[in-house]
Amino acid sequence: MIAKELKALVTLLPNANVISGELAHRIEHLVYDSRAAQANTLFVCLAGAKVDGHDYVAKAHEQGAVAALVEKDVAAPDGMTIIKVPDTRLAMQSIAPYFFDYPAQKLRMIGVTGTNGKTTTTYLIRHILQTAGYRVGLIGTINSYIGDRVLPVKNTTPDVIDLQSLLRQMADAQMDYVVMEVSSHALALGRVAGCEYDVGVFTNLTQDHLDFHKTLENYRCAKAQLFAMLASQHGKQGSKAAIINLDDPAGQTMIQAVGKVKVLTYGIHQTTDILAQDIDVQAKGASCRVRTPQGDLALQLKITGIFNIYNMMAACGVALAENVPLATLRSALESFRSVAGRFEIVDAVQSFSVIVDYAHTPDGLENILRTVGQFAKGRIISVFGCGGDRDKTKRPIMGKLAAAMSDIVIATSDNPRSEDPVQILKEIEVGIKEGLTTNTYEVIIERREAIKRAISLAQPDDIVIIAGKGHETYQILKDKTIHFDDREVAREWIQEMK
Ligand SMILES: CC(=O)N[C@H]1[C@@H](OP(=O)(O)OP(=O)(O)OC[C@H]2O[C@@H](n3ccc(=O)[nH]c3=O)[C@H](O)[C@@H]2O)O[C@H](CO)[C@@H](O)[C@@H]1O[C@H](C)C(=O)N[C@@H](C)C(=O)N[C@H](CCC(=O)O)C(=O)O
Numbered sequence: 043m044i045a046k047e048l049k050a051l052v053t054l055l056p057n058a059n060v061i062s063g064e065l066a067h068r069i070e071h072l073v074y075d076s077r078a079a080q081a082n083t084l085f086v087c088l089a090g091a092k093v094d095g096h097d098y099v100a101k102a103h104e105q106g107a108v109a110a111l112v113e114k115d116v117a118a119p120d121g122m123t124i125i126k127v128p129d130t131r132l133a134m135q136s137i138a139p140y141f142f143d144y145p146a147q148k149l150r151m152i153g154v155t156g157t158n159g160k161t162t163t164t165y166l167i168r169h170i171l172q173t174a175g176y177r178v179g180l181i182g183t184i185n186s187y188i189g190d191r192v193l194p195v196k197n198t199t200p201d202v203i204d205l206q207s208l209l210r211q212m213a214d215a216q217m218d219y220v221v222m223e224v225s226s227h228a229l230a231l232g233r234v235a236g237c238e239y240d241v242g243v244f245t246n247l248t249q250d251h252l253d254f255h256k257t258l259e260n261y262r263c264a265k266a267q268l269f270a271m272l273a274s275q276h277g278k279q280g281s282k283a284a285i286i287n288l289d290d291p292a293g294q295t296m297i298q299a300v301g302k303v304k305v306l307t308y309g310i311h312q313t314t315d316i317l318a319q320d321i322d323v324q325a326k327g328a329s330c331r332v333r334t335p336q337g338d339l340a341l342q343l344k345i346t347g348i349f350n351i352y353n354m355m356a357a358c359g360v361a362l363a364e365n366v367p368l369a370t371l372r373s374a375l376e377s378f379r380s381v382a383g384r385f386e387i388v389d390a391v392q393s394f395s396v397i398v399d400y401a402h403t404p405d406g407l408e409n410i411l412r413t414v415g416q417f418a419k420g421r422i423i424s425v426f427g428c429g430g431d432r433d434k435t436k437r438p439i440m441g442k443l444a445a446a447m448s449d450i451v452i453a454t455s456d457n458p459r460s461e462d463p464v465q466i467l468k469e470i471e472v473g474i475k476e477g478l479t480t481n482t483y484e485v486i487i488e489r490r491e492a493i494k495r496a497i498s499l500a501q502p503d504d505i506v507i508i509a510g511k512g513h514e515t516y517q518i519l520k521d522k523t524i525h526f527d528d529r530e531v532a533r534e535w536i537q538e539m540k
Pocket residue numbers: 074075076077087088089090091092093094095096098183196197198199200201225226227228
C-alpha cells in the first residue's frame with residue numbers, strides 16, 4: 043500500500059507553513075476532492091471554476107482526513123493539521139509524483155498532443171506496440187486501459203493525483219509503455235507534472251479552446267510545453283524522440299522547444315523523414331506508400347481520410363523511434379480498425395450511408411466533409427452542433443464550413459451544458475448563412491429530431507454525417523445529463539423508416 047509521512051511530504055514544499063496540528067501523520071490517501079476523503083487522508087484544497095475546495099475542509103475532516111493543504115485561511119477543525127502554501131495546485135504537483143513513488147520512471151512514456159487526432163493516434167500506437175508484443179497502458183478521451191482492462195475517465199488527461207495514481211497502477215501491472223493524450227488544458231494546468239516523457243508527438247494546431255487559452259499563441263505555447271518537458275527532463279535511461287507534423291506551421295515551434303532531442307518529422311507536402319505518397323482515399327479505407335528512414339511501406343489501411351494518413355504517420359514515427367521492425371509495423375497498421383465514434387459507419391442495411399464522427403472543431407469538420415466529398419456519389423447531409431461552455435468563436439466558422447461543404451445542413455444541439463441551446467444555434471446560423479450557395483439548411487434544436495430529419499431526407503447514395511459527439515453516450519443539458527448515443531439514434535430511425 044502507498045503511504046508517506048506527512049513530514050516528508052511537507053519537506054517537498056519549501057514555502058509551507060504549518061498553521062495548526064502536528065506533522066506526525068502517516069498519509070495513505072492523497073485527494074483533491076473532499077468526497078474521496080477517508081482515514082489518513084491529506085486533502086488538497088483547490089479553488090475551482092465552480093466551487094472552492096477550501097469550503098470543504100470540515101467535510102473532509104468528518105470523513106476522516108487528518109490534514110489539509112490550503113492557500114487561503116480556513117477555520118481549522120479540531121485536531122486537523124492545516125498546512126498553508128502559496129499555491130495548492132503547484133504544491134499538489136510537487137508531492138503527487140513522490141507520493142506514488144514516481145511511477146513514470148518505471149514506464150516508457152509516450153505523450154501525444156495536438157488539436158485533433160490525439161485519440162486516434164494513441165490507439166494506433168497502442169495497437170502497434172501490442173502487435174510488437176509489449177504491454178501497453180493508454181490514457182485518453184474515451185477510456186483508459188491497463189493492458190486490456192478498461193477504466194472509465196473524467197478528463198482526456200486526468201489531474202495530477204489521478205494521473206500519478208493511474209500510472210502507479212500501470213507500473214504495478216508491469217506495463218512496458220504508457221501512451222497518453224496530453225491535452226492543452228493538462229499542460230497549462232500542470233496536470234502532467236511528474237510525467238517523464240520519452241517520446242512526444244505533435245499532430246496539429248488549429249482553432250479550439252480559445253475560451254480557456256484566449257489566444258492561439260497561448261494555445262500553441264501550451265502545446266509546446268510537452269516538448270519543453272521532453273528537452274528538460276534527464277532522469278531516465280533510454281533514448282528520447284519527438285515526432286512532429288511538419289506540414290503544420292506550429293511544428294516548427296515544437297521543434298524549437300525540444301532542443302537537442304532527436305526529431306522525426308512527418309508530412310505530405312514537405313521534405314520529411316516520414317513521407318506519405320500516392321494516397322488514394324476510398325470509402326472503406328485508404329492506400330498509400332510511406333517513405334521512412336528504415337525503408338518504404340506500401341499500405342492498404344482500413345481507416346480513411348487524409349487526416350488519418352497523418353495520424354498513421356505520427357504512429358509510424360513512434361514505432362520507428364522505438365525500433366519496432368518494419369514488417370510488424372506494416373501488419374499492425376493494416377490490421378488497425380477505426381476508433382469508436384471516429385468515422386464510424388452505422389450500417390442498418392440502408393441504401394444510403396450514415397457516418398458518426400467526433401469532429402468538434404472547424405478543422406475536424408472540414409476534414410471529415412472533405413474526405414466524404416472525395417468519394418460521395420450522392421448528396422452530403424450533415425448534422426452537427428457546438429458544445430456549450432466551450433470556445434464560442436468556433437461556432438460561426440463551423441457553420442460556414444458545414445454550409446459550404448454539404449448539400450443539406452441540419453444544425454442542432456451538441457452538449458449545451460449551462461448555455462441556452464437556441465443562442466448557440468443562432469451563433470452557428472450566422473456562419474451557415476455566409477457559407478450557403480444554392481443549398482439549404484434547417485435548425486432543429488432536439489438532436490434526436492435532427493437525426494430523424496436527416497435520415498428521412500436521405501436518398502440512395504447520399505451520405506449522412508452526424509458530427510461532434512462520436513463515442514459519447516450522453517448529452518449534457520443545463521439541469522441534467524441524459525443518455526444519448528448518435529449511433530443508436532441513427533439506427534433506430536433507419537429501422538423505423540424502412
Ligand atoms: C475547467 C476545468 O478544467 N475544470 C476541471 C476542474 O474542475 P473545477 O475547477 O470546475 O472544479 P470545481 O467543481 O469548481 O471544484 C473545485 C475543487 O473543489 C473540490 N470539491 C468540490 C465539491 C465537493 O463537494 N468537494 C470538493 O472537494 C473539487 O474536487 C475541486 O478540487 O478540476 C476537475 C478535477 O481535476 C476537472 O475534472 C475539471 O474538468 C472539467 C470536468 C472539464 O470539463 N474540463 C475540460 C475543459 C478539460 O479539461 N478538457 C481537457 C481536454 C479537452 C480536449 O481534449 O480537447 C481534458 O483534458 O479533458
